[in-house]
Amino acid sequence: MNALEFPILSLMTYLPLVGIVVIALLPKESKNGIRWTALAFTVADLLVSLWIPAYFDSTTAEMQFVEKVSWIPSIGVTYFFGLDGITLWLVMLTTFLSVITVVCSWESVSMRLKEYYAFMLMLETGMLGVFFSMDFFLFYIFWEVMLVPMYFLIGIWGSDRRLYSAIKFFLYTLFGGVIMLLGILAVYFHHGAETGTYTFDIFELMKVSYPSTPVVTLLGIPFSFQDLVWLAFFLGFAIKVPMFPFHTWLPDAHTDAPTAGSVILAGVLLKMGTYGFIRFNLPMLPDATQHFVPMIMILSIIAIIYGALVCMVQTDMKRLIAYSSVSHMGFVMLGMFALNFQGVQGSIIQMINHGLSTGALFLIVGLIYDRRHTRQISEFGGLSKQMPVYSTLFAIIMFSSMGLPGLNGFIGEFLILVGAFKVNYVWAAFAVTGIVLGAAYMLWLFQRTMFGALENPKNANLPDLNARELTTLVPIVIMCFWIGLYPSPFLSRTEASVNYVLARVHKEQTVVEPYLSDSTEPAAGQDEAGSEPGHGRPVVPVHEPASGDSIGPALSGSIRLTTGSAEGSR
Amino acid sequence: MDMKLVALVPLLPLIGVLINGLFGAWIKERAHLIAVTAAGLSCLVAFVVFFQTLGGATLDWDVYPWLNVGDLKVPIGFLVDPLSTVMMLVVTFVGFLIHVYSIGYMHGDRGYARFFTYLNLFMFSMLMLVLANNYLLMFLGWEGVGLCSYLLIGFWYEKKSAADAGKKAFVVNRIGDAGFILGLFFIWTTFGSLKYTEVFAAVNPELGVGIYTTITLLLFVGATGKSAQLPLYVWLPDAMEGPTPVSALIHAATMVTAGVYMVARSNALFNLAPFSLEVVAWVGALTAVFAATIALVQNDIKRVVAYSTISQLGYMFLGAGAGAYPSAVFHLGTHAFFKALLFLGCGSVIHSLHGEQDMRKMGGLRKAMPITTWTFLLASLANAGIFPLAGFWSKDEILFNAFVRGLTIPWLLGLIGAFLTAFYMFRLFFQVFTGHFRGDHHTAHHLHESPPNMAYPLLVLGVLSVIAGLVLGFPPDHGLYHRYVAPIFEVAHESEAVVEHAVSAATEHAAGASELVMAAVSLAVALAGIGLAYLFYVKRPDIPAALADKLRGLYNLLLNKYWVDELYEAIFIHFGKRFCGFLWVVDARVVDGAVNGSSWLTMRLSAISSWHDMKIVDGLVNAIADLIQGGSFTLRRLQTGAIQNYILAMALGIVGMVAFYLFL
Amino acid sequence: MTQVFNMADLSTTSPEVILSLVAMGILALDFIAPKGGRDWLGYLSIVGVLGTFIVLIRQWGVTQSAFSGQYISDPFAFFFKIVFLVSAALILLMSIGYLKSERIDKGEFYPLILFATLGMMLMVSALDLLILYIGLEMMSISIYILAGFLKRERRSSEAALKYLLMGGFSSAIMLYGIVMLYGLTGSIGLREIASMISADTVSNPALILGMVMLVAGFGFKIAAVPFHMYIPDVYEGAPTPVAALLSAASEVAGLAILLRVFLVAIPGLQDRWTLLFYILSLLTMTIGNVVAIAQSNIKRMLAYSSIAHIGYLLIGLVAGRELGISAVLLYTLIYAMMTLGAFAMVILLCVGEVKGERIDDFTGLAQRSPMAAAVMLIFLLSLAGVPPTAGFVGKFYLFGAAIERGYVWLAIIAVINSAISLFYYMKVVVAMYMRDLPPQGLTLSSSTPLRLALFVTVVATIAIGIYPGPFLELARASVAGLW
């Protein structure tokens, strides 16, 4: 069912590696050569990735562009790449941000360029791999691989306490990862024992339901096998998100990472946690998911409010933004575990939004850091006099990040809140306070840096943005407006997959396996149930997905109820 | 012609925004050409649309689906009905005038282009707000105007006070919005839609009063934020930091009335929630008096007008609360005219005094600037509610309806408010325009009437302030205006039965009281206020000071606006800061610490200090660490380098294992 | 019972025979070797090892016992012999350069390594405690000597003494265990012993005593806590290639015979020794990792890390069954490759005064030679078990085995440990990448064979990581006939 007949996903994943080879061959001296090579390869990757939404079939939750070959047959590991609505935009975001990061580090990074861009490209490979892998083993490999280049980016090109932050980042995430690995193994062996076939193919693994009867009691709370596995996954993903008690690596990592590092970290790496939840925890362990909803909700709300409050007292711009993303990711989790259509849709779109706006915020801090080599808010003030364009873009991004209607942030937050509200309006009420606080700290940051008189002489003649810097920000701004004003193209493509996930979570009967290992694939077809078109899209009674893939104004939307409608008026 | 022209009304300003926004750097001093044209055209189109609606035609047009997520379907779409048309006219017309006015007022400012960009952006947002056909889109406009007011208040961002005021406005509004958005959620979960038509179609009393009360109260929280009612009014006075045209347009004529519009728009919901209606009425009445009292003693000319605005908005809510939505909206319109006029008047005064805003340094300006003086007088009269000016009709209706609905105490408050209004308006007038000039000579010589492009708007608005009421609002409750907007409030009227019933007792004797009497009363009250003002500030200028001395406490209380700002400051800012700081410490020390604790212990366990990068955690974790330290050293010290210790370890191991197996 | 040895015996032992002939031949050739020019002896012994390898390959998949069942060449032995021979070849490659840089002009170094290897090969093939003992001693004695090979280096002779005295002690303990078994079963053949142990004898205190003594004796060889203490000192003092030999070959050999004896001779006591190894495994990996953090000398650090890895390996033994044991086998191969690589890196930096032993000696390596730094990085990541390196695959199977058998806590402790381990491995990475090159610069050994060794190890580390399938198959096949 690969719409394109060539392995586009692998191409995308390994193209950057080719870039690394090329860069390795270049002489150390030709700095621009290295830069251009890196740019060329990331742009190439972006262009290739543009094919995906073009060929993407939004009517189905099935895996698309599938590549599946046996890899380690003896333990049932397959090289299984695929893509569905959940990952579609995350992938696009990755390729998009990769280009931007390369551009934004054009001048800010001048030391040890070869390694720098090599690591950047390696990072892109790792991230894409994580999103594409539909085999647990493969997934885990990419999951860990991704850490290494990030570790170096922070550790080598970072600022003040970079060593500490780097190792902290690495240890936290690795720790979460290894615990998750145990969960993976548990699922793997349980499935093997149940069915007799040992495989890491996650859709095979989803076919059995894991026991949800309590097996052990810790601290007086009974835990079932599912719960334990769920918790193992949770630890892995929650640290990455990061959720409330596990968030402390994030401010350090963000603060000390180089701009590009922060952008990627906020833009993509954090999403892998939430992605993990929606890809594995929800569909694979529905009972446990239901079981843990309250916990997640409370943690998320704490994260939302707590993160926002802590932002208020930050003196370092980056640290402030880092905490703000703790708050935003709290929203994402909140929406996801509302476990209804709006919530999950919202959390997916919010992942993208956060990637765009927080990424852009880090770019903005980076730009000023390049000029002044400090991130202390107190150092600035009145910049909009000196740098009007800069401050304008800053303002737009800021408003998108605080969820102003018309910009992307609002779409996500609104959907999430709607979803949460459907489940429990007290939660929603609490979360809404997060929005208020969000406005408060963002505006405060903006005012302290951009407004007021230009007192600090050091800022007296800072240059405004040049063309290169504009090219990093403007595309993001455009995306922000697009998603904010016309999100349908984004939302409609994820519907089928979201419905599938929800169907799994709520144990709907009409679930169709999203990846039907049909006859074309080596790994033998179990059920032909949905391989013929039509069954492809799971029908979930609760929500009928919105009308079609509404490209272009769809008047059909909702005229029917209106009395004095356009027709009626003449 | 096609009513879908309405799309042009917000679109034209948006185009203006794009042009000025992107190319402002090059357009610079010619920015007004685009901006004013855009505003003018959209005003024109607005009238075209208006004429089409006269036939009772309405339009509910979904342009394209904005949010289609499962059963949540929100279009970008317009609703054109009398209510929105009225609002649209007010916004575009006043907006246009103020655009024109700004050409002169903002002349030569660094941010000329920026200013007009913002102004157009505001027009756009405000029009989206009033033309939206669903609550979410209204919320978009709602936030949009908030944004613009933020930008325009902080227009002179280099003034810290301005920037602060901008932030304050936005954040306070956000608090209201939180309520608003929760209200939206309730609406959606209750009626399964956010489109007005669908929501109101789905309204029925069976759902029980509770849900309606919840929804409406939450919506009203939003309204209080936007329309500067108690307790969220604090931002509006500070908003005067912005350029005066902005104050006129946003903080008098249009944006602040959005709350009223929203309540009127949701009348179907409010009518089923009598309690909410009472709340609205009370808050309105209280605000009216509260703000008026503060206005009595302020010396900043714009602040007086600002508090008067708050107070007038209070009247509108009183009207809405009384179920007299048409009157509320009517007052909204008239108020838009004369309050805009007042502000523009202040503007030209300040303009000619080179930014001087303290009334005590003014006086006797009527010689220098006649047009301003006369228009200002008209506006003041209108605001004071003197027959037959615009203000009279609308305010009178409101008070009457309040009385009829048996809201006796709010009605009384309203009357007191009317008296105070008249007093402070003329205190202002007399102090500024009569008597002799109290400023320094330099300014005295440069006193001048404003340039024509500032004067004409004054005249136009002056005319309107005079006639609007009479033409549209006579006879009360059945004027042209009322007949025009009637269809929307049909629902309201029939379901008034509910309200009626709820307060029947009061209605009985109210019915007797004829409207004329009421009118007379309020008029008398107003005149009394003027008289007192005349006495204080023309005849016996010494009295106020004496009075101030006598009632020092009260005076200070009013002068310092009841110390509300300080109160909020103390509660929210200081305490909040402390709390956040505390959390931050917690985060750095405990949460982080607890996790780092493990690594810390690990390192102590291996007695490593060289890895100084990791020195972070103290407090609790530290204690534990020190506790363990002793034992940890031994662990490393085990590696003594002395062979026989090693052998001993082996031997011990063997003993342990053997014993373990043989005896355990 | 009397049976003169025949061609079958000879063919079975052919690899060992070849190797011993090579060793003796080189000893002889050493006399005619010119002063200073003794490299060719090294190359010659490598050729010999490869020859042995080729001969060994002929035994692929065959299972034949010789010398009236005292000696067997089965897939199990085959697998380990491959590990030993590859390690030996690599160590020889490193040694050539090392001896030069240390200015040691003695040809005996190579044959001694060969003798040690021979001892290991005998051990893993032994089905009889006597041969096992002699093989063990052969290995040990050769390594005692090698450890003391830097005669003017005080630490070297100290290492030799420590190793010798403790080795003697441990073999006395082990012998006592053997004699207990012998006394109870009247036999020294593993299979016979197994046949003599019945349900009613398993609780016999003497038997348990024997088992414990064996655990102690083998535990010393594999450096399991609390028998590990000589390891750091010996690693630090001994010549680096010898340290490599110790960690990559000698400990692995100890593990091999541990498996062989406990699985073949006393499987009857499985539930008892499983518990024992459970505890040992926990202690070993935890202490190894924790103490490693404190080290500033990379050889000591590698020593502790090797202890930790033994801890991981024991997990496989605890899990038992085919999966567990095959996991152990696979991991020994992987572990040998990556640890050899790490030691090779140490030798690469061991030039003149710089011994490459302090972690600080690695400072700025990334600027000096990105390639070398990258190679070291791969080894360290592999040791820490970060994919896609071989180390990850190995740990994956080990922990998998544990999980499958329900030893969840053991697995959890293990993964936490591997997270800890990352911490001290990263210290080296920090030195290499995140500190600037010291002014006096950094000189690398120019020895070609050493670079070859590095190449082989790094390729192996990556290859097994990326495509572990065949290796896993091999490991599985190798344990098949063990029961």
Place this chain on the structure above:
Amino acid sequence: MVPLSYYLILSVILFGIGMFGALTRRNAVGILMALELMFNAVNLNFVAFSRYLPQALMQGQIFAIFVITVAAAEAAVGLAIVLGLYRNFQTINVDEINLMKW
């Protein structure tokens, strides 16, 4: 004839004495001697078993011979090492030989 247990106990005692020596003697040579005592203890066991066990085909004695041989080899190497050590440290008291620790 004396029961087997006598020999076993005797060997245990010898083993213990040897171990004690190995644990306490400062002199490296002394430790080597102690180790030899332990080997002897083991040998005694081997021989005793091979004498007493019915089915023990003298394997015990064979083993003992090899143990003796190996012990001899070990002793030789050990003494060589001790000599080298003495050259480097001018002492063979093992508790003075601890360059490498921690």
Place this chain on the structure above:
Amino acid sequence: MTVTHVVFFLMAAFTVGASLLVVLAKNIVHCAIALVFAFFGVAALFVLLDAEFLAAAQVLLYVGGITILLLFAIMLTSRISAGGVKIMNEQVGISAVVVLAIVGLLAYANLKGFPALVPPLTMADNTASIGKLLLTTYVLPFEVVSLLLLAAMVGAIILARREREKD
């Protein structure tokens, strides 16, 4: 209480005494001498166990070989008249405890573990059979041990040989 008993106890006592002397004697030379007697004692016990060949081997290898080596080593290393030098390290006390514990455990295990066996009647000349076994069944260990000795010899030579200062 047969003659063998008497002999056994004598020999046992003699051996134990000598061994104690080995580990406790102040002067290292005395220890060496004591060691010789201990070896003799064990050899005698071997004879008592009908292992004449082994006894011979014991005497030859140990008394003849190892002890001489040890004495040489002593002569070459320790300063003579090591009077007053403390011969035990600090961990005597704990070592004693540990050793006693181990001895206790071993004794317990041995006594509990082994049944009282009646030895078979003394077999034919075991020297011959040993030789036969060594060259047939145990030929492999026999060959290997020769290699081992070779390695040991080479090593011993390398290590013991005095490094003459080259370069």
